[in-house]
Amino acid sequence: MTIDESQEFVIQKFLEHESWEDRYMHIMDYGDGAEKMPVEYKTENNIIVGCQTRVWIHSVLVDGKMKIWADAEGKIIKGLVTVIVNIFNNQSPKEILASDCKFIEKMGFGQFLSVNRSNGVLLMVQRILEDANKFIKQLETKQV
Numbered sequence: 001m002t003i004d005e006s007q008e009f010v011i012q013k014f015l016e017h018e019s020w021e022d023r024y025m026h027i028m029d030y031g032d033g034a035e036k037m038p039v040e041y042k043t044e045n046n047i048i049v050g051c052q053t054r055v056w057i058h059s060v061l062v063d064g065k066m067k068i069w070a071d072a073e074g075k076i077i078k079g080l081v082t083v084i085v086n087i088f089n090n091q092s093p094k095e096i097l098a099s100d101c102k103f104i105e106k107m108g109f110g111q112f113l114s115v116n117r118s119n120g121v122l123l124m125v126q127r128i129l130e131d132a133n134k135f136i137k138q139l140e141t142k143q144v
Contacts, residue, residue, distance in 0.1 A: 003095055006087045007103040020112045024076060030086070031078030037071040048127055051120040053077050057085075059131040061139075065090050066132060070124070077120065080109075084124050093132035093139075101125055 001009070017023045041058035048055040053074040059066050068089045072078040087103060088096050104125070109118055 003087060003091055003099040007099075007101075007106075010083055010087060011103055011106045014107050023112065027079035027083065028075045029079070030082040031072070031075055031080075034071070034078065034082040034085070035069065037069040041069055042071065048120070048123050050123045051077065052116050055081055055120065055124060057081065057124060057127045057131075059128065059135075061093070061135045064092055064139075066093060066096060066128075066135065068128065068131075077117065080113075080117070080121055081124050084121070084128065088128050093135040096132040097129060097136070 014023060014026060017026050037056060037058070042056050043058075046056040046058045048057060051072075053072055055070070055072040055077055057068065057070045059068045061067075066088065068085045070081040070085045072081050083103070088099075104121060109121055113121065
């Protein structure tokens with residue numbers, strides 16, 4: 001599934017729920033179904049600085065695609081980071097950097113999340129974009 005297809009899928013599933021309470025529950029369900037992050041990736045270097053609760057994101061490059069793990073201490077935040085990981089996981093760094101992250105606006109995060117949580121979502125996406133940039137630079141160095 002492409003990033004655009006993943007975004008559309010997540011947006012449609014989210015918008016099927018009319019009330020914000022149901023949407024919160026849906027987000028938390030995402031977190032409950034997340035792939036477990038290996039404990040060795042829960043390091044200080046992988047913590048997203050600026051989030052209200054501790055959030056970890058770790059990425060590696062495997063066969064030209066980013067494999068991403070994430071975890072968080074809060075249920076809502078874990079659900080949000082799981083949504084983000086599901087959209088970007090197993091995509092190439094170039095595809096990730098070329099994506100428009102339309103799910104953030106279309107899911108209405110700014111309307112139902114506190115300012116701190118909204119900023120946290122942006123910080124999580126920013127970390128994945130930074131990792132994608134890092135991997136592109138690594139690939140370019142190997143080709144020289």
